[in-house]
Structure formats: C-alpha cells, structure tokens
Amino acid sequence: MPDNPSGQPLIELKGVYRSFRQGRLRIPVLQDINLAVGENEIVCLVGESGCGKTTTGRIMVNLLEPSAGEVLFRGHPHSVLRGKERAEYRRALQIIHQDPFASLNPAHTVGQILSYPLKRHRMTKGRGGLRRRIWELLTLVDLTPPGDIVNKYPHQLSGGQRQRVSIARALTVEPKLIVADEAVSMVDVSIRVSLLKMLHSLRDRLGVAIVFITHDLALAKYFAWEGRIAVMYLGRLVEIGPTPEVIANPGHPYTRALISAIPEADPEVTRNKERMILRSEDIPSLTQVPPGCAFHPRCPFFVPGLCDAAVPPLEHASGFVQDVACFPLVQGLGLREHVAVKEPAVGP
C-alpha cells in the first residue's frame, strides 16, 4: 500500500473525460472533470438525470475507465498500480447501488452475501473469525440481533434493511471511500434519515470518505452539511464548494435555478419562494451539447457572445467562497439586473 504523503487527496480525478458509444455516435458523458476527495471527507454530487454523476462515481471506484484524463489514488495514478497494491486500491473503494432489490443476489442469504468478499480478500481467519466479522458488520449497520438476520434471504427483508446489508457488504473490505449512488432514494421517507445517520456515524467511527450521489438537493444539504457539494450539468462540474455556502449563496445560474425550483415541506415558504424563469424548459440532449456554457440556452442571465463562445472554467468568483463556472459571474457583470422573478403564488 502506498503511504499517504500529507496533503494528498484520497482520490483525485484530473481532467477526466468519458464518452459512451451509441451506434455510430459518441456521446460525451463527462467532460473535463477535476475533483479531489480527501480522507474522511463528504462530497455530494448533485444534478439532474443524465448529468454524469453516476458515471463520475463509477470512475472513482474504478468500475469504469476514463476515456481521457487521470485518476490518482493518494497521488499515484491508478493505472500504474499492480499486484498487491492494485488489490488494495480496489478494496479501498466501494460503491453502494441505488436499488436494494436488484443489488443483492436473491438466492443467497445475508451471511453468504457478506462472506464472499471476506473470503475473497482473506479478511478473516477461519470459520470463527468469519462468523465474528459478519456479526460485527451486521451490528455496525444496526441489523440487530445479527442472529435473526444472517440466515435470511433478501426477499425477507424490508427495503431499508436490504440497503443496510448493501452497506455492510461495502464495509467488509474496510474501504477508505464509499460511493453511495442514490443509496436512499428508494427507501421510504420515515427510515431514510436513520440510514443517513448511520452512514455519518460510520464515517466518524471508521474514517471513510463518502461520495454521496443524489438528485435531491435538500437531502444533499442535510447529509453534506459539513462537507462539500458539487453541482453537475450536462457532463461538467458547474459549481463546487462548502455545502452551507452553495445552498445559501449559490453562484451558478443553474444552481440558483435548482434551488428556486425545489418545493419545500413548509407551505408558507414554498408558496412564497422566488422562482427563476428559464428561457427554455427543455434539457438539451447529450448528443447536441450547446457550445460554450452548456446552460446558456436556458439561462436567464445569458450574455450573447460571451457565454456561447467558450466553455467557462471552474474558478473563484469574488463574493463567493465556492468555485463557479460562469463567465458573467466571475467577470463581475452581475446577475441581478436580469433576474426574472415570478409573482409569488397566492396562499390558501
């Protein structure tokens, strides 16, 4: 295992591109992603479907190779790792999938599901050690008493319990990073919070970093309050920074649009929220990404000749803590004058 020289991020994507082929088309799913995740950090990737957040997560855990660019693990390009180091690198990165019904083999018991990675990576000694470790893992994810769970099949468990099994499985190999891809979106609201709290406590106790992928900005805000939020749009990062800043003082017009569009579980707040009116309702196809800033055809702050001419880099904007990829904002042209605000809806 390569040692971790101080200051090196746990995992870093450098200029990562990824495209998928569809017939004769090459669809650029990710473009120029630069993102570093530190040890024990929480980063939320948010964006609408098709923006590339899952692809980014999959590249992080090496389930996908980038088409161009580099993935560094503690400062070492992952492609040069071989043998034992490579195995450790693979072990350090785990993913929890969205659908707890599809990601567990229905023909195996919980005990079996947890024992395979433990055996494969020789994480325990002997039958007793294996059993002890499985008990320990189930306790860690609050599936107690473990004796009641270990011989059950996935269909005998509720959605929330299955997702806990998925998390326990990810923990078998003592990872350093867990990518949770919409890990709670299929779980009922009433038990969602307990799963999130458990992920939090695992981070505190085991020191793992968590990349949390979600389309739900309110959930991202709650989960990553002490971490960072990265907003993606059509394959690019458009804004990244500390969560409280991004939520309270969003920079990029797309982030602003998202925040203004979200309904809130508070009747007065949600009915009197300022709504941003977009120039177009439709999200462009990934096969025809608009030139320049991909958001410009929908953006109410669009400056012709500037926004459609070149791709704005992610950079610091004065008055903001976070980095934002928006020319008018960074150049201090101000977005205020153009703000189109809808009359607040009339309350009940």
Place this chain on the structure above:
Amino acid sequence: MSVPEQPIVLSLQDVSISYLAHRGRVQAVSQVSFDLHQRETLALIGESGCGKSTLNLGIIRLLPQTGRVDRGKILYTTREGQVMDVLGLSEREMRQFRWAECAMIFQAALNSLNPVIRVRDMVYDTAQAHGRRDRAGVRNRMLDLFRKVRLDPERVFNAYPHELSGGMRQRVLLALGVLLNPQVVILDEPTTAVDILTQRTILEVLKDLREAMGFSSIFISHDLSIAAEMADTVATMYAGEIVEIGPVNELFYRPRHAYTLGLLQAVPKLSAGAQELSSIPGSPPDLIEPPPGCKFHPRCPLATERCRREPPPLVEEVPGHRVACFESAQVLAHSGEPAEEPVI
C-alpha cells in the same frame, strides 16, 4: 380560496377496500371518509403501501381482480346537481364517468401513452369513445390545452410518444386528462421520477390548469414538499386509514398525529440551516394481521396502554382538522419546535 364554502363534488363515506392474498384478506383501505369540495386540492400523503393508490383506484373502480370495495359509499355530484353512488354504476355508466367526470393521471408517463400511435390519434379515440365526434372542435380544444401546458401544440399533436421527453409526455397526459373537462382529477405521483426543473414546470402548469378550469383534484404523493405547495387540504394515511386530515397549514404547522409529526421531522428542508432530523423506528404493519388498537402504536414514542388496546376514532379537534390519536395534545405540544427537538 375558502374551500369549505364550495359545494361538495365527491364524498367518500366509510370506504373499505381489501385484496385477496394467499395468506388471507389484506385490508388495504379501512373506513376512509372525506369530502372533496369544488376547486379543492386534497393531497394524500403517506409511505408506500399505506393505501393511497388503492383508494384512488377504488374511486374510479379500476382495482385489480383480487381487490374489492367491501363497504362504503362514493357519492359523486354531477354538474347538474344530481348525486350518484359510483359503486352502484353499471360498467357502461362507469366508462362515461371515468375521464369525463373523473380523470386519473398515472405515474409513469411513458406507459400511459400508446407508443405506436400518434398523440392526435389518442386524442380522437378518447373523444370518440365519449361521444364527441366533432374532430375539428376536439382538435382546437386539444391544441388550446397543449398551449396551456406550455407545449408546442402543432408539433406535439402530431408526434409519437417517443419523440417527446419525459417532462413533455407528463404534460401531454395532464392536457389529455382534462380534455373532457372533468370535475375531479386524480393525480398519482405526477412528478415522481422527473428532474427538479421539469417537476417545477409540471407543478406550475398544473396550477395554471387548475386555475383556468376549476377542477378539484386528489393528489397522491409521498413527497411532503409537493403537498405543502399544491394542497388546500392534506390527509395523512397510515396502514390504510386516514389518521389525520386538515387544512394544509394546520397539518404542517400544528400536526396532531404522531405519524404526521414523524414524517415532518424526517424531511430535510433547503431553507433551514443545519437541521436535526429523525426517522420513525420500525416499519409499517402487516395489513393481514394489523396490530390491535392504534395501528401506529408499535412505532409511536407516545403510545400508552390505551393506544395498544383501543383504536382511536377520527375526531374533529379544531374546525376542519380531524385526527385519530389519543395523545394529540402531546403531539401538538411537540410540534412547535419540530426542527430543534425531535421526539421521535
């Protein structure tokens, strides 16, 4: 809008629905009663399996074969003021009732449109089945509705479903749903599985349509924030029962049922700062052998001996706000500061 002064369009009285399963009868909906007034939007909130979709399928009598309405009345008042029990209608009358009087818009927009015919042919088929043979009139009305839901009317009218995006298809369904000018529109999770900006468009379009056409609606959603924004009245369902129903602000700011409070405390808000949330322990009960007393008691932190023994009746504690909870005063006392001190 002062809803209760409007006349009642739909009145459910003591409706119970069950499904036949291998292990026995599943009581999916039990003794649900509520009135839906003209121009009112009622949101049904609750977790998956609480019976909200079953209830609505029961109203338009589209339950699967294993399901049946065991008891109760579903009284519908026509525009002419005639009151009829939907459960007593013949299959033929029922076909007229659906869509023309009460339309249902389903969750998955792609599955609700026939993929091999153009949108316009679906429109004509629907109109014809309901005796509207004036094609030009139907076409004009449809184009007008498409404009109202912010679609390019000509293009969409002549398109196949696959040529439209998910958000557009959902708007096509909304427009199609109100084509025959129904008095009641049932919306089953109309914005689930769509993106945030698309969801916003759909919500705005829905408000416009509601305003322009004046229909009443029943909104099914597991998302409390959508209920907060769209509803006049909110009903919380748990294990097939309405456990609390009242004006939207009452329910959100002064909940009186422990389950409603639990749900509210489990949902993160964007506008608040760092938040303390909590989830409800346990999972929903088995509906074949539900727990005795209040069905929520095994998960309720405020449950007493009485809750375990006796089912609480739905009582009107404040005008327009009914709740089925013996400990409602306790819940109310906790609901003042839901963000700071979670009780559940």
